[in-house]
Amino acid sequence: MNWTPYDEPLMTGDEILEILRSTGAIVEGHFELPDGLHTAAVLRTVKATQFAPFNRKLCFEIVRHFLELDIHVVIAAGAGAVPVAVEVGRQLEARAIFVDSCGDMPALHPGFELHEGERAIVVQGVLRHDTEIDGVEALLRKANARLIGIGSIIDARQARRRYTVKDVAAIQLSPPVHPANDCPLCAAGMELMLMD
Numbered sequence: 001m002n003w004t005p006y007d008e009p010l011m012t013g014d015e016i017l018e019i020l021r022s023t024g025a026i027v028e029g030h031f032e033l034p035d036g037l038h039t040a041a042v043l044r045t046v047k048a049t050q051f052a053p054f055n056r057k058l059c060f061e062i063v064r065h066f067l068e069l070d071i072h073v074v075i076a077a078g079a080g081a082v083p084v085a086v087e088v089g090r091q092l093e094a095r096a097i098f099v100d101s102c103g104d105m106p107a108l109h110p111g112f113e114l115h116e117g118e119r120a121i122v123v124q125g126v127l128r129h130d131t132e133i134d135g136v137e138a139l140l141r142k143a144n145a146r147l148i149g150i151g152s153i154i155d156a157r158q159a160r161r162r163y164t165v166k167d168v169a170a171i172q173l174s175p176p177v178h179p180a181n182d183c184p185l186c187a188a189g190m191e192l193m194l195m196d
Contacts, residue, residue, distance in 0.1 A: 010064070011057060016171045019058065020154070023048040026173070030190040038183040041175035042195055045125035045153040049083040059087040061170035062123065062151035066092060069148055069166075072118040073097060077106075077136050080125040084153060088123055099136060106135040114143035127152035127169070130161040 011019075020026045025048040028041050049055040062084075076085035076098035089096030097114075099106035108114065122136045133150055140147050149166035156174050160167070178184060186192070 011061060011170075013171055016058065016061070019048055019054050020045070020171075023051065023054060025154075029193045030185040031193055031195055032180070033177065033195075036180055037177040038180055038185055038192075039175050039177045040185060041173075043126045043154050043156055043173065043175070044080075046080050046083065049087070049125060049153065055083055055087045056091075058153050058170050059084055059091060062088055062121075062153075062168055063091040065151070065166055065168045066121060066149055070119055071121055071148060073114065073120045073145070075099065075120055075122045075136055075140075077122050077124045077132050081123050084123045084125055084151075088121065088151065092121075094121075099139070104135075106139065108139060114139060114145045116144040118143070118145040119148045120145050121149045121151055122147065123150075124152045126154045126156050128156050130157065 017026070025045050026041055026043055031039050031042050033039055045058075048058060071092045071094045073095045074085045074089040074092065074097075076082045076096070078101070079098070082098050085096040085098060088094075097112040098109050100109050114120070120140055122133050124132055127133075127150070137147055147165050149168065150163060152169045153171070155169035155172045158174050158177075180186070
């Protein structure tokens with residue numbers, strides 16, 4: 001018997017967290033982020049999505065919202081989202097493509113195209129800011145393609161735009177961030193850990 005998306009059981013938040021923690025996709029401690037802010041958790045979904053069984057389960061938490069919406073193309077908004085786009089595309093029987101960062105504006109990776117009228121989902125592993133989607137939205141508008149939804153494994157946005165399309169995630173986690181000079185973790189004497 002072949003697997004279909006309808007065969008995948010829904011996961012609880014605790015089951016999602018267990019996958020993310022056990023694979024190292026969530027690491028808790030005291031970290032300095034690339035922008036200099038401090039946080040108690042680092043989120044890296046590629047640590048989980050590199051494993052096909054976990055990727056399938058996590059991505060179904062996105063797919064289930066789009067099963068009846070005739071999606072033509074799934075676009076990875078960044079390199080870390082490529083495994084997500086491929087799996088979501090596989091489950092929806094849609095093309096999976098990705099963008100390359102080219103300064104302020106992303107571009108479709110050479111060889112990929114968007115076509116007029118195509119129905120698209122934009123995916124991200126960890127969605128930290130709505131601006132991560134803006135460049136892909138512009139590419140869709142330029143091609144006269146249609147954005148149907150946004151999906152992420154972890155929605156880590158501190159503030160969210162109100163989209164007129166589906167905006168879904170497997171789980172919402174927003175670890176607080178603090179300026180280095182006003183960090184409660186530093187004040188508590190927690191050792192600053194290096195990110196690998």
